[in-house]
Amino acid sequence: GAGVSQSPSNKVTEKGKDVELRCDPISGHTALYWYRQSLGQGLEFLIYFQGNSAPDKSGLPSDRFSAERTGGSVSTLTIQRTQQEDSAVYLCASRPTGGALGEQYFGPGTRLTVT
């Protein structure tokens, strides 16, 4: 079956531009996570969606970052006025309702480069 997909796979943008990153979770998965992996760093939690509940945005590094999840499925992470320190791999993961704690399924990531 289809796994988690992310687009684009690579994005190069100029400093100051806005970017949108997309995540298509596995169908039926109610939980969705966004993580960021900067060079030499671990996966940094950004935001968590669970069903219709208010998302946990506590990991978003600044108000330039926002995310939406429409219809409980596709999610978009938007970064406004990108900065060079935003360069990283952005990973999305989904988890089914009642899934085991380890049962996160990750997409391949979007590599963002801000020049």
Add this chain to the structure above:
Amino acid sequence: DQQVKQNSPSLSVQEGRISILNCDYTNSMFDYFLWYKKYPAEGPTFLISISSIKDKNEDGRFTVFLNKSAKHLSLHIVPSQPGDSAVYFCAACTSGTYKYIFGTGTRLKVLA
């Protein structure tokens, strides 16, 4: 403040030998620990986990050991195979929550 630490950024092991990857944590509220494996250009995939009520969990060639008093866990791979070459992340969470804290990863290279 790095709550989950993997102090070895890389490790090289001969094929057939044991690989030992280490992870330390600081938050005593963590009670569930996971290892993920990541190949280049792919997302991490779940490998093995352990609950704090256990001190060992085994799955084929992979064994995770947990030392709660030392706040330390390790992943043993035996025998190591070239296909095990990847970046390994440990992660921790508190059951009942949904937030996972990941380490920085250890790049394992298994030499044929």
